[in-house]
Amino acid sequence: MQCENIALYAFQKFGDTALQAAFCCLGSRADAEDVAQEVFFALHRNPRDFESDEHLKAYILRAVINRCKNLRRSIWHRMRISLEDANETELAQEPDSVKELISMIRSLPTPYNAVVYLHDCEGYTIREIAEMLHKNENTVSTQLRRGHERLRMDLLEAGALP
Amino acid sequence: MNERDYQNAVRQIQWSEAKRRKIEEILSAAPQSDKSSEDAWKESHVNPRVAVSHSSAKRTEVFEMKQKKSRRILFAGIAAAVLATCGAVAGIAAFSQKKMHTIDVTHKSGTVLHLTDEENVPFFTSVYGFLADDIYNQSYPHSSKNFDCRGMITATDTGWFYRQPRVLDTSNDTYYNKAAACDYVLMYADKETGESVPVCAKPNCKHDGSDSCVASTRVYAPSYMEYHDGYLYTLTTKFLHPEERKHPEMCWEGDSSAAGDIKSEDCRQVLLRYSPDGTEIKELYDFGSGKGVSKCLFHRGYLWCFVQLQKTGEDINHEVTGDAAQFISGGWQLWGYELATGKAVCLYDARPDEKYDQVNNLPRFFTAGGDYLYFCRKLVDWSGSMDSLQRISLLDGQESTALEYPCFRDGVSQKFALWQSKPKNNMIYDGIFDLEASERIKPDENAEEEIETYNGRKIQYGLSGLVDNRFEYQHCYTVDEETKEFVDSMIGVFEIRGDFHKYIKLDNTPQSVPFLMDPNDGFMPSDALSGDMENDTDFMKKNSFLFGVCQDNIYVMNYCDGFMKALKNAADENLFELKYCSYEDLETQDEPEMKLAFSYRLGDL
Numbered sequence: 001m002q003c004e005n006i007a008l009y010a011f012q013k014f015g016d017t018a019l020q021a022a023f024c025c026l027g028s029r030a031d032a033e034d035v036a037q038e039v040f041f042a043l044h045r046n047p048r049d050f051e052s053d054e055h056l057k058a059y060i061l062r063a064v065i066n067r068c069k070n071l072r073r074s075i076w077h078r079m080r081i082s083l084e085d086a087n088e089t090e091l092a093q094e095p096d097s098v099k100e101l102i103s104m105i106r107s108l109p110t111p112y113n114a115v116v117y118l119h120d121c122e123g124y125t126i127r128e129i130a131e132m133l134h135k136n137e138n139t140v141s142t143q144l145r146r147g148h149e150r151l152r153m154d155l156l157e158a159g160a161l162p
Numbered sequence: 163m164n165e166r167d168y169q170n171a172v173r174q175i176q177w178s179e180a181k182r183r184k185i186e187e188i189l190s191a192a193p194q195s196d197k198s199s200e201d202a203w204k205e206s207h208v209n210p211r212v213a214v215s216h217s218s219a220k221r222t223e224v225f226e227m228k229q230k231k232s233r234r235i236l237f238a239g240i241a242a243a244v245l246a247t248c249g250a251v252a253g254i255a256a257f258s259q260k261k262m263h264t265i266d267v268t269h270k271s272g273t274v275l276h277l278t279d280e281e282n283v284p285f286f287t288s289v290y291g292f293l294a295d296d297i298y299n300q301s302y303p304h305s306s307k308n309f310d311c312r313g314m315i316t317a318t319d320t321g322w323f324y325r326q327p328r329v330l331d332t333s334n335d336t337y338y339n340k341a342a343a344c345d346y347v348l349m350y351a352d353k354e355t356g357e358s359v360p361v362c363a364k365p366n367c368k369h370d371g372s373d374s375c376v377a378s379t380r381v382y383a384p385s386y387m388e389y390h391d392g393y394l395y396t397l398t399t400k401f402l403h404p405e406e407r408k409h410p411e412m413c414w415e416g417d418s419s420a421a422g423d424i425k426s427e428d429c430r431q432v433l434l435r436y437s438p439d440g441t442e443i444k445e446l447y448d449f450g451s452g453k454g455v456s457k458c459l460f461h462r463g464y465l466w467c468f469v470q471l472q473k474t475g476e477d478i479n480h481e482v483t484g485d486a487a488q489f490i491s492g493g494w495q496l497w498g499y500e501l502a503t504g505k506a507v508c509l510y511d512a513r514p515d516e517k518y519d520q521v522n523n524l525p526r527f528f529t530a531g532g533d534y535l536y537f538c539r540k541l542v543d544w545s546g547s548m549d550s551l552q553r554i555s556l557l558d559g560q561e562s563t564a565l566e567y568p569c570f571r572d573g574v575s576q577k578f579a580l581w582q583s584k585p586k587n588n589m590i591y592d593g594i595f596d597l598e599a600s601e602r603i604k605p606d607e608n609a610e611e612e613i614e615t616y617n618g619r620k621i622q623y624g625l626s627g628l629v630d631n632r633f634e635y636q637h638c639y640t641v642d643e644e645t646k647e648f649v650d651s652m653i654g655v656f657e658i659r660g661d662f663h664k665y666i667k668l669d670n671t672p673q674s675v676p677f678l679m680d681p682n683d684g685f686m687p688s689d690a691l692s693g694d695m696e697n698d699t700d701f702m703k704k705n706s707f708l709f710g711v712c713q714d715n716i717y718v719m720n721y722c723d724g725f726m727k728a729l730k731n732a733a734d735e736n737l738f739e740l741k742y743c744s745y746e747d748l749e750t751q752d753e754p755e756m757k758l759a760f761s762y763r764l765g766d767l
Contacts, residue, residue: 008189015185016176023175032175037185044189066749069657101171111661121172134664134752 006056007044014057015040017122018064024117025068027105029094035071039063058132061122065114065133104151112147119144264463269559273507276500277556278463281531315740316389317715318438321352322740323361323387323394326762348377348394350438351740351760358760361394363440376440386467390460391501394436397458397467400448431469433499447499447506461530462556464498466509468525468537471495494525496535496554509535510554510561525552531577531597533557536564538579551579551595565595565602577631578603578658594658605660616640616650616665623654630711633748634658638665653718655748666743666754668718714745718756738762 003009011018018039022032039060050056094102105113114133118124126144130137177185263279315324325346347369351358360369362377371378387396431449436442449469458467471493496510525537534553551565565579579595594603614620619640636654655663711717720739741756748754 005189008186011185011189015182019177020172020175024172029175033177033181040185040189063750095174097167097171098174101168104168117172121169135661139661 011040021064027102035067115143116147318389361440396434457528469495715742
């Protein structure tokens, strides 16, 4: 795959996808923007060849998810989340569906969110997700099932499901 | 929210037009250095939160920028050493001294500390027993290493300081590739060029072990070293009667083969500071005789170190634990040497009391975080032993128990303490303690409990317990079921919470004879060698061992060992190689490789 500016091409092609993936892992627009843009900047600094658009997309998504896991793991992030919970101003700007999405994302660990996003939103199969995230297929399958189960329980508790 | 609602909500997350344009603008420029693109973004970004570097990725990039800057400075210094120009212009003054805020605290004991806001400096986290005699002697007595490298390498921003044996002790043509005691040369390996040079700028110095050579350790046998803020520090043994010294590490009583006739009173523990360009060596502090200095680290403006108080006495075996003591400990102390003033304070003094016996009981593991210094303690009374993770507050000097669990091997990093209450193939820790947050973390419930095969062969997990702030590493290998021959060697990388990340393949080639591994315990069967040295002289093997983690790199050591005759004939082999894999490679490459940092043959100098 020949491209003069792979980072720019990747951003134009998969910029929103990267942002959405980061958002689905972190539940914060500001953090998601932070992470997503870093992935493209890193690619800009260290351009590389990709076999296809799909290869490029998989690379971007994997890089985003890895960075999200790093960020979410950090004590800085964990402490800051509690402050954000109290700060309604950021959430107030979001539509209701996104607020609900944020609430859902924050109730799940990052691996579950990543797998649910890749499967439900990007349409990757369990095998593809396993390859992308370097995980066992059974692990991905279990994470997806548990992610869905936990979401279902949250929704039941919230009265959103009968 | 059903699946469709979920998808619709996600699709609403998009870049604003303004931010999209700005990012495209930055990406449209030709790829430049880390700094330029990041600064451009910071200057143009409307979200002030982005200006605050808080992602680990950003920290890494900033760190890398610092590396590049200081790499140039340090290499200039080393180059000066090579040219033996004493007045090297790129000396220590080139290293910027950080301006720190300082707070003064006074303990009830009267101890006064001037604490800076400088956090713990990354230092090597070594694998338990690596290259140490103990692990080999327990399981594989034929291959005692005798060149213990723990604490003998320290990473800088631009390379590594290490000590290299100057001559090989060939007086005993046996299994041992033994470096002559005390005869080491302090070396510096530059990461960018791959070159190694002695840390000595004396004109016309041959680095032959003379006392005038800065790099020579004939006068001072380094027992620990750490690079910090532009200087190399060593905690070392200074022999009062150099002609009698035979052992480089400590003065031990009762072991004539190691220490000769040296008594603890005949040597002193001192703190030395080297200029990295090899122009200067300075004795900063003398801890006095009868003390053995152990682990150390830099934190909050101090060099902290444990000091074991030694007493003259006979060897004893503990009735309960069976631990053999080669000297009787008089307890231990925690000392802090203030870098700014040169004053030393004793922060904590642990002496044996009626309840606890502290024979040879120097705390294991040592790390720091915030206002605390952490260490693992093993208290022994006559009913048995008890491990715990202790911490000492810098603010009031009080010791408290952070965790009443045994820490597994070297399972303490700068951020985590790990232990196994239910060992699962030595792989997954079910106990994780976050030192910064002072809270226990649950392992990932969904973590794969066992990775069973690699290239179709069952994986054996060997040494473990090496952790950094994100990953835990295992030395893994596969064995051919039929021939029992060692086949693959790799590092298994696991996330702290247990998820498998990836493998790093190691270059680990059996030499001359196959490296036979017992699949049950991972060590060579005792009958693998005949024990007849004449017939076994061809035996030699090349091993890789997971060595350490420091400053975003993971290190392995390659070495050859075996019989002297085989080692001497192995002219084409490097007997000692340090390889590393950067975090960036670990993240971005599917099959990351270990790169050579430096190598040498024993006796090269």
